[in-house]
Amino acid sequence: MEFVSGYQDEFLDFAALLLGWFHKFVAERGPVGASLEGHWRPLEAQIKRLPQDPALWVLHVLPNHNVGIILRQGAELGPGCGLGVARLLGDEPLLHLQDLSPYVSFVSLEDGEEGDQEEEDEENGEKTKSTEKVELQEVREPASTSRESPQEAKPPPEPGEAEQEAGEAGPLHLSCLLLVTDEYGTILGIDLLMDRAQGITDQDSGTKNLAPRAYTLLCHSMACPMGPGDPRKPRRLTVGDARLHRELESLVSRLGVKLTKTPMRTWGPRPDFTFASLRARTCHVCHRHSFEVKLTPCPQCGAVLYCGEACLQTDWRRCPDDVSHRFWCPKLAAFMKRAGELATLPFTYTAEVTSETFNKEAFLASRGLTRGYWTQLSMLIPGPGTRRIPQGSLPSLSLVSGDPYQLLQVDGAPLMPPVPSDPPRHPFGSWLDYYTWRGLSLDSPMAVLLTYPLTVYYVITHLVPQSFPELNIQNKQSLKIHVVEAGKEFDLVMVFWEFLVLLPHMALELQFVGDGLPLENDQQHFTLQRDAPEVSVRPSSGVSARLSSGVKEKGGRRDLQIKVSARPYHLFQGPKPDLVIGFNSGFGLKDTWLSSLPRLQSLRVPAFFTESSEYGCVMDDQTMAVATGGGTSPPQANPFRSPFRLRAADNCMPWYCNAFIFHLVYKPPQGNGTRPALCPSPPAPAPAPAAPPAPARRRRGEKKAGRGARWRR
Numbered sequence: 001m002e003f004v005s006g007y008q009d010e011f012l013d014f015a016a017l018l019l020g021w022f023h024k025f026v027a028e029r030g031p032v033g034a035s036l037e038g039h040w041r042p043l044e045a046q047i048k049r050l051p052q053d054p055a056l057w058v059l060h061v062l063p064n065h066n067v068g069i070i071l072r073q074g075a076e077l078g079p080g081c082g083l084g085v086a087r088l089l090g091d092e093p094l095l096h097l098q099d100l101s102p103y104v105s106f107v108s109l110e111d112g113e114e115g116d117q118e119e120e121d122e123e124n125g126e127k128t129k130s131t132e133k134v135e136l137q138e139v140r141e142p143a144s145t146s147r148e149s150p151q152e153a154k155p156p157p158e159p160g161e162a163e164q165e166a167g168e169a170g171p172l173h174l175s176c177l178l179l180v181t182d183e184y185g186t187i188l189g190i191d192l193l194m195d196r197a198q199g200i201t202d203q204d205s206g207t208k209n210l211a212p213r214a215y216t217l218l219c220h221s222m223a224c225p226m227g228p229g230d231p232r233k234p235r236r237l238t239v240g241d242a243r244l245h246r247e248l249e250s251l252v253s254r255l256g257v258k259l260t261k262t263p264m265r266t267w268g269p270r271p272d273f274t275f276a277s278l279r280a281r282t283c284h285v286c287h288r289h290s291f292e293v294k295l296t297p298c299p300q301c302g303a304v305l306y307c308g309e310a311c312l313q314t315d316w317r318r319c320p321d322d323v324s325h326r327f328w329c330p331k332l333a334a335f336m337k338r339a340g341e342l343a344t345l346p347f348t349y350t351a352e353v354t355s356e357t358f359n360k361e362a363f364l365a366s367r368g369l370t371r372g373y374w375t376q377l378s379m380l381i382p383g384p385g386t387r388r389i390p391q392g393s394l395p396s397l398s399l400v401s402g403d404p405y406q407l408l409q410v411d412g413a414p415l416m417p418p419v420p421s422d423p424p425r426h427p428f429g430s431w432l433d434y435y436t437w438r439g440l441s442l443d444s445p446m447a448v449l450l451t452y453p454l455t456v457y458y459v460i461t462h463l464v465p466q467s468f469p470e471l472n473i474q475n476k477q478s479l480k481i482h483v484v485e486a487g488k489e490f491d492l493v494m495v496f497w498e499f500l501v502l503l504p505h506m507a508l509e510l511q512f513v514g515d516g517l518p519l520e521n522d523q524q525h526f527t528l529q530r531d532a533p534e535v536s537v538r539p540s541s542g543v544s545a546r547l548s549s550g551v552k553e554k555g556g557r558r559d560l561q562i563k564v565s566a567r568p569y570h571l572f573q574g575p576k577p578d579l580v581i582g583f584n585s586g587f588g589l590k591d592t593w594l595s596s597l598p599r600l601q602s603l604r605v606p607a608f609f610t611e612s613s614e615y616g617c618v619m620d621d622q623t624m625a626v627a628t629g630g631g632t633s634p635p636q637a638n639p640f641r642s643p644f645r646l647r648a649a650d651n652c653m654p655w656y657c658n659a660f661i662f663h664l665v666y667k668p669p670q671g672n673g674t675r676p677a678l679c680p681s682p683p684a685p686a687p688a689p690a691a692p693p694a695p696a697r698r699r700r701g702e703k704k705a706g707r708g709a710r711w712r713r
Helices: 010-029 037-047 114-124 126-143 211-225 240-256 309-316 326-337 359-368 372-376 433-438 446-469 493-502 593-603 615-629 695-705
Strands: 057-063 065-073 104-108 171-181 188-198 236-239 478-484 507-513 525-531 534-538 558-565 579-582 607-611 660-666
Touching: 010 188, 010 211, 037 211, 037 240, 057 211, 057 240, 057 525, 171 211, 188 211, 211 240, 236 240, 326 615, 433 446, 446 493, 446 607, 446 660, 493 507, 493 558, 507 593, 593 615, 593 660, 607 615, 615 660
Parallel strands: 057 236, 478 507, 478 579, 507 558, 579 607
Antiparallel strands: 057 171, 065 104, 065 171, 171 188, 525 534, 525 558, 607 660
16 A cells, blocks of 8 residues: 655646546546537536535636647647546656656747746736746646556547647647636636647637637536535636636626626736645545545544545455555554644644645745745745746755845745854754744744754754764764755755754764755755854865864854765765764655665664654665665654645545654674664554465565555555
8 A cells, every 4th residue: 555645746746636627527528629508508507506605716817828748658648648647646656746757848839948938928917927937837747747547538539639649749739728716726627728839729729719618617617626615606706818708708697607897907816816725635546536526534544535435345355465454454543643743833823734624835825935945845836026946956046155044034034033142051852942942933934944954953962862872972073964865855955054053063064865866966065154143155176175174163163064966875985974864765665775775784874764654654664674674763753843734645644744753773783693772663463364474475575576565555
């Protein structure tokens, strides 16, 4: 059984929801060229009886002028099948946007670059500029999910699709996006207008003759809304296109819906309009979405979502027994009991951000956190005149001298108070203690970003002294730390400057290692040095000087060195570290861990890892056993976990970034004959009536099966 809730890019989860609804809509709507009036009649009779939604609904019309989509060999064509969801929700779902690159790519349909089009948009007015930005971000990622299994039903093709040849064809042009939302940004329906880029235009492309198609979309959005809530119709509707606004007036009145007097002439109905977070709830077995079927959790554990008794029984009786829900149900029930503990945090916003229905985008937007590092945490798109920091473009954009937290400011107002004049008197063990000393208000959301450096700080000051007291780590004047399989934490690299505040008398070297790091940053080396209230950054060439010879500030304060190695850890060559750290590791989701874990076994250095759920910790322990014969320590809740609850599609388990911490328990050296001195993993509960296979047999099977079997329950 696989749960990837804490590891899959949010854009892929969001794309699966959009395209799943679109697939259903196209299949029920029928061919574009056919008359839609016959399709309206039964829907109209149903919609007239629906309750009214007091919120204003919005029909957005988002044209796309210069971006084409090329579906490569292996990606089936057409907006129904080619933009399917099997690669996102199947047995081996994709985890990162770059995993789609073998199947889809984007090209410019203009002679110039995309930036030229943006300059034209500036001349055409603020609204065009805004919609173009949203189209390029909100539509580009969903459009890239372009392969589904042959078994999935294919809706009727759009005009011109029959002539497409197998393999890579010419670029498809997403000429226009129709999007139905309410005034709060909840997405209720979507339609993609596709045509060929070589001048072959769909009769409904662009913004002309859209009324029948838009009206059909509105009807389906009312009868089967994508977002949460029961079927309903709006009391009022506004349209983001003047022509379409006039043409729809007579149609929507048949449903008892009033159209606003004038079309919407800005990006949204309100100045602070943003799209709301959408939780793509799906059945764990058949992957059908909540807008298709009613989903209910398992009545015993309450952890896994199913669409009905048939899927529950299928999962319950799955073979071998140790991947069945019957085997895992009591374990998952125990994990669910930790939800209250994980949601116990001192912040004023705790109840909101730990809710299963947490709307992260609305939370950040309401606080003006829509630029800089905050864009790395959500799917928010910067408004006109602001620039999104592209992932993978660091540290060139982030490692800059001056205020280390300038990328966290809101309209010029600093979010971090001045550094306290006195260093900490004792190690902090909670967010409350740290916030109090740092002068932060409990209403500040900085914990979401500071979870990375504070977790490492907690490992250094609490966990290593507890588990490895012989290292005397707190009295060391320098530390070399390897951050393995680094990802998002590298995109937030400047927050690690907080080490210089918390550990002012220790020279630290952070070596980020992982094949997911940008190649252009490979072998780069930077030094962050405290300079009064600011920080100065010095790029270094080649191998840096020894850490013990780092530049000291007045009073013995040292600097922080940042190094980058864009390769798997088992291929990394360098000095032995004092400590290894990994964030939200997911050993079973990446094959390179089967080589990197033995490398750590040979180094035998303290290695601590975080996970976003207790389930992930159990799977990491199994992977460690398969890869090295060792194990992991019992996981413990991380007091410096992120307060934001992560989205989960097919389960109700509590997921938080850096929620749990454990360390590796290495297999004793050969010939020693003794068992590991460190605590083993907690014993398994009493076996079910049909006992699972012996551990040795299961591990051999898992190792042979590779990644696909590693994250099965």
